[in-house]
Amino acid sequence: MDVIQYMQTLGQNARQASRAMARASTRDKNQALLAIAAAIRANRAAIMAANQQDMQNGRDNGLDAALLDRLELTDSRIDAMIEGLEQVATLADPVGEITDLKYRPSGIQVGKMRVPLGVIGIIYESRPNVTIEAASLCLKSGNAAILRGGSEAIAANRALAECIRSGLESAGLPATAVQVVETTDRAAVGALITMPEYVDVIVPRGGKGLIERISSDARVPVIKHLDGICHVYIDEHADKTKAINIAINAKTHRYGTCNTMETLLVHSAVATTILPELAAAYAGLGVELRGCERTCAVLAGINSAIEEDWHTEYLAPVLAVKLVDSMDEAIEHINHYGSHHTDSIISENYSLARRFLTEVDSSSVMINASTRFADGFEYGLGAEIGISTDKIHARGPVGLEGLTSQKYVVLGNGEIRQ
Amino acid sequence: MDVIQYMQTLGQNARQASRAMARASTRDKNQALLAIAAAIRANRAAIMAANQQDMQNGRDNGLDAALLDRLELTDSRIDAMIEGLEQVATLADPVGEITDLKYRPSGIQVGKMRVPLGVIGIIYESRPNVTIEAASLCLKSGNAAILRGGSEAIAANRALAECIRSGLESAGLPATAVQVVETTDRAAVGALITMPEYVDVIVPRGGKGLIERISSDARVPVIKHLDGICHVYIDEHADKTKAINIAINAKTHRYGTCNTMETLLVHSAVATTILPELAAAYAGLGVELRGCERTCAVLAGINSAIEEDWHTEYLAPVLAVKLVDSMDEAIEHINHYGSHHTDSIISENYSLARRFLTEVDSSSVMINASTRFADGFEYGLGAEIGISTDKIHARGPVGLEGLTSQKYVVLGNGEIRQ
Numbered sequence: 001m002d003v004i005q006y007m008q009t010l011g012q013n014a015r016q017a018s019r020a021m022a023r024a025s026t027r028d029k030n031q032a033l034l035a036i037a038a039a040i041r042a043n044r045a046a047i048m049a050a051n052q053q054d055m056q057n058g059r060d061n062g063l064d065a066a067l068l069d070r071l072e073l074t075d076s077r078i079d080a081m082i083e084g085l086e087q088v089a090t091l092a093d094p095v096g097e098i099t100d101l102k103y104r105p106s107g108i109q110v111g112k113m114r115v116p117l118g119v120i121g122i123i124y125e126s127r128p129n130v131t132i133e134a135a136s137l138c139l140k141s142g143n144a145a146i147l148r149g150g151s152e153a154i155a156a157n158r159a160l161a162e163c164i165r166s167g168l169e170s171a172g173l174p175a176t177a178v179q180v181v182e183t184t185d186r187a188a189v190g191a192l193i194t195m196p197e198y199v200d201v202i203v204p205r206g207g208k209g210l211i212e213r214i215s216s217d218a219r220v221p222v223i224k225h226l227d228g229i230c231h232v233y234i235d236e237h238a239d240k241t242k243a244i245n246i247a248i249n250a251k252t253h254r255y256g257t258c259n260t261m262e263t264l265l266v267h268s269a270v271a272t273t274i275l276p277e278l279a280a281a282y283a284g285l286g287v288e289l290r291g292c293e294r295t296c297a298v299l300a301g302i303n304s305a306i307e308e309d310w311h312t313e314y315l316a317p318v319l320a321v322k323l324v325d326s327m328d329e330a331i332e333h334i335n336h337y338g339s340h341h342t343d344s345i346i347s348e349n350y351s352l353a354r355r356f357l358t359e360v361d362s363s364s365v366m367i368n369a370s371t372r373f374a375d376g377f378e379y380g381l382g383a384e385i386g387i388s389t390d391k392i393h394a395r396g397p398v399g400l401e402g403l404t405s406q407k408y409v410v411l412g413n414g415e416i417r418q
Numbered sequence: 419m420d421v422i423q424y425m426q427t428l429g430q431n432a433r434q435a436s437r438a439m440a441r442a443s444t445r446d447k448n449q450a451l452l453a454i455a456a457a458i459r460a461n462r463a464a465i466m467a468a469n470q471q472d473m474q475n476g477r478d479n480g481l482d483a484a485l486l487d488r489l490e491l492t493d494s495r496i497d498a499m500i501e502g503l504e505q506v507a508t509l510a511d512p513v514g515e516i517t518d519l520k521y522r523p524s525g526i527q528v529g530k531m532r533v534p535l536g537v538i539g540i541i542y543e544s545r546p547n548v549t550i551e552a553a554s555l556c557l558k559s560g561n562a563a564i565l566r567g568g569s570e571a572i573a574a575n576r577a578l579a580e581c582i583r584s585g586l587e588s589a590g591l592p593a594t595a596v597q598v599v600e601t602t603d604r605a606a607v608g609a610l611i612t613m614p615e616y617v618d619v620i621v622p623r624g625g626k627g628l629i630e631r632i633s634s635d636a637r638v639p640v641i642k643h644l645d646g647i648c649h650v651y652i653d654e655h656a657d658k659t660k661a662i663n664i665a666i667n668a669k670t671h672r673y674g675t676c677n678t679m680e681t682l683l684v685h686s687a688v689a690t691t692i693l694p695e696l697a698a699a700y701a702g703l704g705v706e707l708r709g710c711e712r713t714c715a716v717l718a719g720i721n722s723a724i725e726e727d728w729h730t731e732y733l734a735p736v737l738a739v740k741l742v743d744s745m746d747e748a749i750e751h752i753n754h755y756g757s758h759h760t761d762s763i764i765s766e767n768y769s770l771a772r773r774f775l776t777e778v779d780s781s782s783v784m785i786n787a788s789t790r791f792a793d794g795f796e797y798g799l800g801a802e803i804g805i806s807t808d809k810i811h812a813r814g815p816v817g818l819e820g821l822t823s824q825k826y827v828v829l830g831n832g833e834i835r836q
Contacts, residue, residue, distance in 0.1 A: 019753065023777050096776060102798065108787050110797045113775070117809050200809055221639065221810040242832035249834035335437065344828075357531070357827055358514060359441050369526050369830025378835070379528045379826065380520065391535050391618055392639040393811040396826040408797065408814040409775055410762075412787025414660035416667035417796070 003183055007191035010146050011198025013176035014119040018144035021177050022116050026093040028171050029140055036135070036167030037085040043163055044078055050155035051128065058126075058152050070127045071152055081132040084383075088136040091382040094400045095142040098409060107415045112406040116142035118200035120403060121192045122385075123214060125206045126150030131160045134203075135178045137385050139168075141403040144177045146199065148192055151184035158182055193218040203398075205386055223394055223402070225387045227313040228258030229339040230371040233330040233356070234274060235347035236267040242368055243270075243346040244278050249370040250344065252285050256315050258387060259342050259364075259374040263310060263320040265330045271298050271323050287317045294323040310337040327352050331359050338362060340389055342374035363389055363396035421601055425609035428564050429616025431594035432537040436562035439595050440534050444511040446589050447558055454553070454585030455503040461581055462496055468573035469546065476544075476570050488545045489570055499550040502801075506554040509800040512818045513560040516827060525833045530824040534560035536618035538821060539610045540803075541632060543624045544568030549578045552621075553596045555803050557586075559821040562595045564617065566610055569602035576600055611636040621816075623804055641812055641820070643805045645731040646676030647757040648789040651748040651774070652692060653765035654685040660786055661688075661764040662696050667788040668762070670703050674733050676805060677760050677782075677792040681728060681738040683748045689716050689741050700737065710740040728755040745770050753779050758807055760784065760792040781807055781814035 001009075021029075040047065051073040058068050094114050101111030120143045122134045131149055138145035149157045161180035169175050181188050193202050193214055202222045204214045215222045232250050234243045250261035266275060271294070279299045282289060289295075290305040299321075309320040310333070324330045327345070334343050344366035345356040353367045364374040374397065376384025381399030388394045394402035419427075439447075458465065469491040476486050512532050519529030538561045540552045549567055556563035567575045579598035587593050599606050611620050611632055620640045622632045633640045650668050652661045668679035684693060689712070697717045700707060707713075708723040717739075727738040728751070742748045745763070752761050762784035763774040771785045782792040792815065794802025799817030806812045812820035 019779075022779065023773075104796065104798055106791065106796060108784075108791055108796070113783075115779070118779075216637070219634070221808075239832065245832060245834050253835050344830075355441075361437075361440065361533070361536075362825065364826040364828060365531075366526075366828035367830060368832050369828050370834045372835035373524065373526055373828055373830075373833070374826070378522065378524060378526070380522055390639075391823045395823055405809045405813055407780065408782040408792070410782060410784035410787045410791060412785060412791075414657065414663060414786050415791070416663050416788045417671050417790035 003185040003187045004191050006183060007181070007188055007195065008198070010179050010181065011119070011195045014144040014146050014179060015198045017174040017177040018116070018118045020174050021139070021142050021144050022095070024142060024173055028173055029093065029142070030089040032139060032168050032171035032173050033085045033089040033136055035170040036132070036164050037082045039163035039166050040078065040082055040085075040132070040160070043159065047078065047156060047159045047163075048073060050159040053155045054153055063152060067126065067152070070125070073128055073156055077129055081129055084133055085136050088140050088383055091140060091400060093140065094404050101411070106417070107413065109411040111409050113409045114401070114404050115407050117403055117405055119144045119146065119198060121146045121148070121199045121202045121220075123148045123189055123192065123202065123204045123206070123210070124150065126152035128153045128156040128160060130205065131157050131180060134385065135164050137383055137400060137403060139178060141400045143403055146179050146181065146192060148181040148188060154182070154184050189214070190217065193220060196220045203385060221393070223386065223388050223398060224390055225258065226389050227339045228260065228341040228387075229262050229311070229313050229337065230259055230341050231263050231265055231334045231338055231343045232261045232371060233265040233327070233334070233343070233345045234267060234270060235327060235345055235349065235352060236269045237349035237352065238267075238270060238274070238346040239348055240274055243274055244281065246344065246346055246368070246370045247278055248281055248285070250372055251282070251287060251319050252317070253370070253372045255317055257372070259371050260315070261319070261371050262312065262314055263322065263337070265322050265324050265333060266295075267327075267330075268294065268323045268325050271295070275299055275321075282319065285317070287319055290318065290320050292322040295321045298323075313339070327356060331356065335361050341387070342366065342371045344369055344371050363387070421603040421605045422609050424601060425599070425606055425613065426616070428597050428599065429537070429613045432562040432564050432597060433616045435592040435595040436534070436536045438592050439557070439560050439562050440513070442560060442591055446591055447511065447560070448507040450557060450586050450589035450591050451503045451507040451554055453588040454550070454582050455500045457581035457584050458496065458500055458503075458550070458578070461577065465496065465574060465577045465581075466491060468577040471573045472571055481570060485544065485570070488543065491546055491574055495547055499547055502551055503554050506558050506801055509558060509818060511558065512822050519829070524835070525831065527829040529827050531827045532819070532822050533825050535821055535823055537562045537564065537616060539564045539566070539617045539620045539638075541566045541607055541610065541620065541622045541624070541628070542568065544570035546571045546574040546578060548623065549575050549598060552803065553582050555801055555818060555821060557596060559818045561821055564597050564599065564610060566599040566607060572600070572602050607632070608635065611638060614638045621803055639811070641804065641806050641816060642808055643676065644807050645757045646678070646759040647680050647729070647731050647755065648677055648759050649681050649683055649752045649756055649761045650679050650789060651683040651745070651752070651761070651763045652685060652688065653745060653763055653767065653770060654687045655767035655770065656685075656688060656692070656764040657766055658692055661692055662699065664762065664764055664786070664788045665696055666699055666703070668790055669700070669705060669737050670735070671788070671790045673735055675790070677789050678733070679737070679789050680730065680732055681740065681755070683740050683742050683751060684713075685745075685748075686712065686741045686743050689713070693717055693739075703735070705735045705737055708736065708738050712741040713739045716741075731757070745774060749774065749777050756780060759805070760789045762787055762789050781805070
């Protein structure tokens with residue numbers, strides 16, 4: 001069977017299964033999640049052996065250490081998969097929730113019911129744990145899923161697919177509700193993103209290049225997360241302790257995450273009182289500062305930022321620093337250079353903080369909190385399939401609710417339109 | 419200036435203006451709406467003269483009567499525009515609403531704030547009243563808009579654009595917040611739908627062909643409304659009076675609307691008690707019935723439906739009728755042949771009605787009510803820019819809220835991530 005035909009078959013299966021998933025009971029979905037967890041526990045040795053085969057192939061093909069690290073399934077990563085499944089089973093079922101049911105003058109009662117999106121295609125890199133994470137979120141939200149992981153992880157993904165199938169079946173749900181693409185042919189991705197008749201939405205997870213390529217070629221909506229160029233703005237009216245704590249945390253808590261601060265903006269009126277102490281703390285933590293001209297005048301010996309720095313997601317112990325003369329200048333900078341991901345103001349001034357919240361055009365806007373909080377778990381979503389930098393449909397961390405939509409429901413008593 | 423360059427300029431202007439619109443106060447937006455209404459009132463003669471020029475050109479170019487009718491601006495249509503603007507001014511401002519603000523264990527308080535989408539491109543046919551309707555909804559929802567109406571209406575649209583500009587300016591808002599494309603070059607549409615840097619979403623309004631073409635070529639999200647193949651299913655447990663009233667209303671209240679019933683499904687157990695009376699009523703109203711084989715056995719002398727009928731949006735006094743032996747068969751038919759627009763069950767059975775509500779995959783699902791209620795005004799949205807048959811972002815009637823999105827807001831007190 002050629003790859004296009006293979007993908008069409010997966011698509012048809014998924015569309016079919018999505019109908020059963022949409023009406024599956026919460027109990028059945030939870031039972032499937034727990035059965036998948038049990039299957040992984042029972043097949044741990046086989047999964048690890050498959051992963052070792054992937055690792056061996058990866059080493060033979062010269063994969064770099066970072067890729068091999070993400071590819072590897074250790075005992076603790078398998079434990080985390082199992083716990084993840086059990087945890088998603090404990091989350092509230094978003095499907096079927098009816099809200100805003102109100103009577104209209106005509107006599108009908110109108111509200112909204114939360115419903116699954118249908119079929120979700122997920123495209124990700126060679127991290128087999130994402131297979132289970134994506135499967136569990138799609139399953140719980142009543143969707144069918146087609147999962148296309150990186151080809152380097154194919155053996156482990158096949159072994160995990162077996163656990164998912166058996167778990168779904170044991171709960172009486174269609175085994176095709178979650179399908180793992182079991183070919184490494186790259187044409188599979190092209191097919192997956194151009195079947196609007198079978199796939200309702202694509203969620204790509206990976207580098208910016210992958211996501212841009214998918215967005216530009218897709219013929220179905222894409223929930224996408226591009227880069228995270230996050231800012232902290234220390235206002236003239238900032239509390240110094242909060243400012244320093246947050247600026248340190250937002251940059252150094254973890255360097256490689258999308259909600260890490262990449263540019264620090266400081267009001268010129270507090271530059272000399274806050275920046276030297278902050279710079280010393282950064283120096284102690286090994287963070288390289290790249291300042292605008294005026295920052296360099298305050299902090300002798302640091303590197304100069306060039307235009308490109310304001311556009312850069314370093315994902316590294318590097319921080320761009322710029323002085324501004326007003327909050328308006330800060331907002332202008334953020335809306336222009338940022339990636340509309342997460343930005344925070346540090347200020348005790350009510351009116352300025354309130355304006356910042358309104359005027360910064362980002363998926364998360366914060367007052368006196370670390371950008372590192374922009375996360376599905378920290379926000380209480382219970383789980384996260386990604387962080388959307390889109391404006392349509394879902395913005396910010398996407399949890400179970402982001403994988404659903406709302407339809408209108410009308411309860412009547414024989415009403416007709418006059 | 420070539421058309422691509424012209425559209426780029428409109429795009430840049432709109433992006434710029436969208437920032438000011440996003441932070442515009444409710445008062446200023448309402449003032450602009452009322453000032454536009456006043457400008458239209460003051461320039462009624464000039465607008466009508468421009469429209470007469472369009473009408474003359476249309477007649478010279480052989481436009482058909484239906485097109486000329488939609489193109490024409492009568493006194494009462496201008497009154498309706500003015501009233502529409504005044505009515506949108508009375509609606510609640512969706513922008514800035516903060517919901518679900520909850521404390522998290524970390525100490526931060528997380529909620530969602532409703533925000534404009536940014537720049538909305540609207541593509542529509544030669545109906546100058548849509549120019550004002552679209553402008554008012556985009557303006558009130560804090561978006562900038564680029565409006566591209568059919569070329570036959572260009573003179574009237576230019577005159578209306580002048581009123582919009584002066585109204586925006588008199589309220590201190592950027593005149594470029596609503597821009598009417600003042601060229602009839604068709605390349606303008608191609609440019610508008612492929613500028614993701616300047617346009618956040620496209621709302622096409624028109625025939626299915628136009629919308630399919632735009633969706634397939636667009637490089638930005640499209641809020642689209644394809645066809646309306648709506649069903650009424652008269653269940654075994656239907657109240658006969660409600661069934662007949664609703665079946666008549668859903669088909670005959672208006673023939674040309676997307677929420678008009680196109681296929682009637684009847685449970686075989688009640689076919690002989692309900693169908694003859696219903697058929698007589700339809701006959702009296704001049705509705706042609708096309709039945710499945712079993713329907714034809716009950717209603718002698720009606721035409722036979724062929725496969726194509728189940729797929730057809732007649733927009734005419736024609737109705738396809740099919741007998742089914744269970745609600746499951748009805749749901750299967752609706753989900754397969756329908757357009758996921760609006761479908762209604764007539765039943766007094768609690769469990770069946772509840773299942774229908776859940777299992778029919780349409781943007782509006784009703785119990786004991788006419789499909790004709792699927793409408794932004796009837797639902798209480800106050801206004802409607804269209805009805806979405808998409809699943810992503812907005813489903814069903816799209817009002818002011820459908821032109822907005824939600825960002826996360828985090829209120830903190832110096833919290834850092836542990």
